[in-house]
Amino acid sequence: MTTFVQQALNGLTIGMIYALIALGYSMVYGVLKMVNFAHGDLCVLGAMFSLTLLRATGITKGRLNIIEVPLTGTRLVLVLGMVFLGGMLCSTITSLIIERLVYRPLRRASILTVLVSALGVSIALSNAMMLVFGREMKSFPSLLKKQYFTVLGATYSNLQVFIAILTILLLIGLFYLVNKTTLGRCIRAVALDKDMAGLLGINVNRVIVAVFALGASLGAVAGISHAMYYGQTYYLTGYQLMILGWASAVIGGIGDMRGCVIAGLLIGLLEAVGGGYLPILTGGLFGADYRRIFVFLVLIVTLVIKPAGILGKPEVIVKA
Amino acid sequence: MSNYKNDAATSRSPGFSQVRRYWHALTKNTGVKRALFIGVAILLLALPRIITSNYWLRVIDIAGLYVMMALGYNLMFGYTGLFNLGFAAFFAIGAYCYAMLASPLHNMHLPFLIVLPLAVGLTSLISYLLGIPSISLVGDYLGLVTLSFAEIFRILVNNLKFTNASYGIINIDAIRLPFFTFKSVSDYYYLILLLCVVVYLIIKRLEDSRIGRAWMAIRNDEEAAKTSGLDTRRLKLLACAIGVAPVGMAGAIFAGMQTFVSPESFTSRETWLIIAMAIVGGLGNADGAVLGALLLTLLPEPLRGTPIESARTLIYGLLLIFFSLFRPQGLLPRRYWKGEIEEETSG
Amino acid sequence: MKGKLLRGMLVVLALSLLVSACAPSPTPTPQVIEKEKEVTKIVEKVVTATPPPAAKPIKIGLPVILTGADTYVFGEMVRDAAIMAVEEINAAGGVLGRPLELVIMDDAGDPAQAVAVAHKLCEDPEIVAVIGHTFSGTTIPTLPIYNECRLAQLELGSNPRITIMGYDHVFRITCANDLITGYAGADYVVEKLGIKSVAVIHNKTMWGEAVATVFAKRCEELGVKVTSFQGVDKDAVDFTPTLTKVNAENPEAVYFAGYSESALVRNQMTDLGMKQYYIAAEATSSEYVDAVKEKGIGTLAPTAAPPLDFRPETRKFTAAFRERWGRDPEEWSPVYYDIVYALAAAIKHAGKVEREAIIKALHEIEVPSIVHPGGLAWDATGEPKHPVAFVWELKPNLQMEVVYVWQGTPPYQAMSYEEYKALVESLLGK
Known part of the structure; x- marks a missing residue:
């Protein structure tokens, strides 16, 4: 039982990160009907850049990026603010440049052309990161001094609590923005019908820019949380984040924000709990190294049975 | 209608269409056409005599494998519009099929002529089976399913004892026919050349056939195709099965000429390389796929060993962006039959 | 056309500069200049x-x-x-x-x-x-x-x-090749610890199983009793059933060949009150130390990676x-x-x-080397004549230190070429 609770808690933490990434996919898909393959790399870019900030300001030193000065109180808040805001800013700016230079000229092009360009952006971005930030697997400091709590016999670290609170706050903010503000109404209108929204006087370009900025900021937070949680970041991590974020977005019903969050958590849980119990369920035939198979199988099954995702609307995805 | 086509082509790139017009004028003359054909054939056959470098021949061999794969991709994506992101897995199926049936691993040494159809058949069958539940999904969703399949397949190959897990399979038999064993890179050159020509001719033939036109109709407008009485589902499944066949074939030959396979040869890198080739060459045109595959395997080679070799992957990515933006139809655009309106392009 | 081409070049240029524009900190630090x-x-x-x-x-x-x-x-x-x-x-x-x-x-x-x-x-x-x-x-x-x-x-x-x-x-x-880590562990167990029985567990990967097999084989040659030999699943989380069984056999040491599971095995051994020596192949990473902390003091880790110091x-x-x-x-x-x-x-x-x-x-040739204390020389098959492996120990100050440099007889010298070849093929596939 303890093991189950432990696995579930760990799974939920990573699930929150997936949910944040999935939201970025989902929102961009909502307004542009395109899959932004580069989203995973934008997340990693945020982490890479904030690490560069930490090193440039002398907070972390050496190959292992060890924190030299103890971070407490105001200092900690300032540093965390710098890390997250810096990362978000870098990802957002990059995302907007990509939107302006690549995606906007392709707005009326065929969907396949757009997909290929997104693929190109993803490849170019990850390799540019390799050349600019370096090839090594970078050790990323957790910034918080590790403390552990016990919940139902399982151990939970303050970093996990931090990630959970941060995610929940961001989600509340985002849902408020989308559902209650004018910008949110515009986003929903553009998602519903871009041309109609334009005719009604909404500045579609501005809305799309806002969506890209929001998606990239959430992605950067996810990327930094991922780096803090696993203690490392690497120029190729974006590919895995891309697949899992995309999978969450699709399982949840792309375009549906609540669905994305639920699916992200579900995938996190599935990975952790499924991985833990797979050997027991199969009598040792399949080890935990098969856990990703679970995720992909669930994805394929979801797409086949209910292609619109668990909460999505059916009409967009299947051509009769 | 044809006027519209010419206008569009002229306004897009006058220089290029000029060249094309000269080319058409030149090749209209059957004598010139025949001479060109014979010249190219002689050049291709004599290539191992002209290029004595094993290195370049090996690069050309690999380019030939990519030609086959790009032709397959072109059939699925270019003709029919099916977005497949799992080509690496089909390449691996072909390669592992040969590796397991012709190596000491399971103590099986079946001859190439038996394994090749098996590998091709298995690859097609798996693609067909994967297509049955997922074929009705729209573009990027199909991409996601095939990508997931490729990941699942990679995890399995990397862990199953049956495929010798991450250690890979060594000492795979060289490809042999009843009276001949392929040894050197130039031996393989002729094998690959032959199969490339076969695949090319088949696909070219399909392009002009009823099925080919039906595929293109599906790509252009599936609803319309369906209304005209086409069984779009069956046609798409057919494209799935036929499109990966050359990929399975390339995999089997790869295993034979490499004499070693391991999971690290079949990463997603292979998939997007093939996509880049089909895009750069020109989607929907078999000649384009051939050109793209040759260009993207041969051109980066001189960079090897120079200080900018680290940027090769970056260049691939930028090429994809560049072509999507400014020449989405690729270097050799697909031909439009009479009455068809060219796809609206951007830029 | 010209304008378009120009724009195209600009896009490519901008994209390639994109990340580089992001990377350096506002004021180039001495490190950056140094790097340039x-x-x-x-x-x-x-x-x-x-x-x-x-x-x-x-x-x-x-x-x-x-x-x-x-x-x-x-x-x-x-x-x-x-x-x-x-x-x-x-x-x-x-x-x-x-x-x-x-x-x-x-x-x-x-x-x-x-x-x-x-x-x-x-x-x-x-x-x-x-x-x-x-x-x-x-x-x-x-x-x-x-x-x-x-x-x-x-x-x-x-x-x-x-x-x-x-x-x-x-x-x-x-x-040293993959098999030697097993040899190094076995020799240490006999030479330095002088124990007489050991239980062997591996994580059912090719590497884990191979190393564990060689370890067990070498132990038996040296007269140490192998009380049990079994596999657990890679990345599993609960090893208590296996460990309870092992504990009942009462060996003097537990050998484990695995990756990140090494830390879990160690922690669960402590929880079960097992006091045996714990030998974990290649468990020298800082992740391992972080995961076991004080519980892991005394862990012995045979590995082929040369320590830098x-x-x-x-x-x-x-x-x-x-x-x-x-x-x-x-x-x-x-x-x-x-x-x-x-x-x-x-x-x-x-x-x-x-x-x-x-x-x-x-x-x-036979030349001195900074890594191989025995010098560099190769046999006819190309294996090093004097391979070297290391056993690390987790000290009470939570630092990994090399306690044993193994320079013994490698398996390819201890047996005939045919025997060795058969062993490798049985472990790693033909």
């Missing part, structure tokens, strides 16, 4: 390597990984170490009065590209030996090619199968590397540095710059 200087230095050194002796350089192929994954440890870090050694040798007058020159080439860690690289290196008649490839997966398909053009191949892959494929041009430069020579190398490149070397850097010197010694021994002669010389 370094880069220019590398380029100068690599491209225009014209050291004092103005003779024709001796070219050595160096295929490493520069694109794709693993480009740091198996790319930059080994390349830089080799460059450093070449610079030193050339500064001291070169070999046979001629300077050395590295021909660096990217194989992307991809077996298909590795073969093309091999053909390319073979066809440059001035190249006389090759240091690479870096993975077993890229080494195995290139073996027949280098063999045909008679280039000595000094390879880093640790898969035991490489040396049983019947080639005489290949030399393993890793400290275990001999004065390696310490000197680490300092020099830091000075030259401004960062710490990685685990395989000293090996590449070392091997350039060994190759230089072989060329000197051969007396002429010729491929076949260098292969012959590499089989004959």
Whole structure:
């Protein structure tokens, strides 16, 4: 039982990160009907850049990026603010440049052309990161001094609590923005019908820019949380984040924000709990190294049975 | 209608269409056409005599494998519009099929002529089976399913004892026919050349056939195709099965000429390389796929060993962006039959 | 058209500059400037390597990984170490009065590209030996090619199968192949701990099972009773059933060959109150230490990775590397540095710059090494004659320290070639 609770808690933490990434996919898909393959790399870019900030300001030193000065109180808040805001800013700016230079000229092009360009952006971005930030697997400091709590016999670290609170706050903010503000109404209108929204006087370009900025900021937070949680970041991590974020977005019903969050958590849980119990369920035939198979199988099954995702609307995805 | 086509082509790139017009004028003359054909054939056959470098021949061999794969991709994506992101897995199926049936691993040494159809058949069958539940999904969703399949397949190959897990399979038999064993890179050159020509001719033939036109109709407008009485589902499944066949074939030959396979040869890198080739060459045109595959395997080679070799992957990515933006139809655009309106392009 | 093309170029330019615009901090720190200087230095050194002796350089192929994954440890870090050694040798007058020159080439860690690289290196008649490839997966398909053009191949892959494929041009430069970690652990158990019984567990991966099998075999040879031999699932989380069973057998030590599960096994042993010695193959990472903390004190970890500070020579190398490149070397850097010197010694021994002669010389020489205390020498199959492995121990101050340097008889010397070949094939597949 303890093991189950432990696995579930760990799974939920990573699930929150997936949910944040999935939201970025989902929102961009909502307004542009395109899959932004580069989203995973934008997340990693945020982490890479904030690490560069930490090193440039002398907070972390050496190959292992060890924190030299103890971070407490105001200092900690300032540093965390710098890390997250810096990362978000870098990802957002990059995302907007990509939107302006690549995606906007392709707005009326065929969907396949757009997909290929997104693929190109993803490849170019990850390799540019390799050349600019370096090839090594970078050790990323957790910034918080590790403390552990016990919940139902399982151990939970303050970093996990931090990630959970941060995610929940961001989600509340985002849902408020989308559902209650004018910008949110515009986003929903553009998602519903871009041309109609334009005719009604909404500045579609501005809305799309806002969506890209929001998606990239959430992605950067996810990327930094991922780096803090696993203690490392690497120029190729974006590919895995891309697949899992995309999978969450699709399982949840792309375009549906609540669905994305639920699916992200579900995938996190599935990975952790499924991985833990797979050997027991199969009598040792399949080890935990098969856990990703679970995720992909669930994805394929979801797409086949209910292609619109668990909460999505059916009409967009299947051509009769 | 044809006027519209010419206008569009002229306004897009006058220089290029000029060249094309000269080319058409030149090749209209059957004598010139025949001479060109014979010249190219002689050049291709004599290539191992002209290029004595094993290195370049090996690069050309690999380019030939990519030609086959790009032709397959072109059939699925270019003709029919099916977005497949799992080509690496089909390449691996072909390669592992040969590796397991012709190596000491399971103590099986079946001859190439038996394994090749098996590998091709298995690859097609798996693609067909994967297509049955997922074929009705729209573009990027199909991409996601095939990508997931490729990941699942990679995890399995990397862990199953049956495929010798991450250690890979060594000492795979060289490809042999009843009276001949392929040894050197130039031996393989002729094998690959032959199969490339076969695949090319088949696909070219399909392009002009009823099925080919039906595929293109599906790509252009599936609803319309369906209304005209086409069984779009069956046609798409057919494209799935036929499109990966050359990929399975390339995999089997790869295993034979490499004499070693391991999971690290079949990463997603292979998939997007093939996509880049089909895009750069020109989607929907078999000649384009051939050109793209040759260009993207041969051109980066001189960079090897120079200080900018680290940027090769970056260049691939930028090429994809560049072509999507400014020449989405690729270097050799697909031909439009009479009455068809060219796809609206951007830029 | 012109405008469009211009725009196209601008897009490409902007994209390539995009990330570079993001990367540097607002004010370039001294580190950044230093790094830029370094880069220019590398380029100068690599491209225009014209050291004092103005003779024709001796070219050595160096295929490493520069694109794709693993480009740091198996790319930059080994390349830089080799460059450093070449610079030193050339500064001291070169070999046979001629300077050395590295021909660096990217194989992307991809077996298909590795073969093309091999053909390319073979066809440059001035190249006389090759240091690479870096993975077993890229080494195995290139073996027949280098063999045909008679280039000595000094390879880093640790898969035991490489040396049983019947080639005489290949030399393993890793400290020890995958099987030896098992031998090292067994010898330590007998020699230093003097125990009489051990329980063996592995994580059912090819590597884990192979290492554990060799460990158990060696233990039995040395008269230690193996109370049980069993597998657990890689990445499983609950090992208490297995450990409870093992505890009932009451062995004096528990051996575990696995990856990250090592820490979980250790923690659950403590929870079960098991007091046996714990030997965990390759559990030297900081992740392991972080995960076990005080519970793990006394853990013994046999591994083949050379610690950077275990001999004065390696310490000197680490300092020099830091000075030259401004960062710490990685685990395989000293090996590449070392091997350039060994190759230089072989060329000197051969007396002429010729491929076949260098292969012959590499089989004959016996040279001192900064990594191998027993010196570098290879047997007929290309395995090191004096392989070395290490046993680390987690000390009470939570630091890993080397407590035992294994230089015993490796399995390929302890048994006949046929027996060894059969063993490897049974463990790793034919």
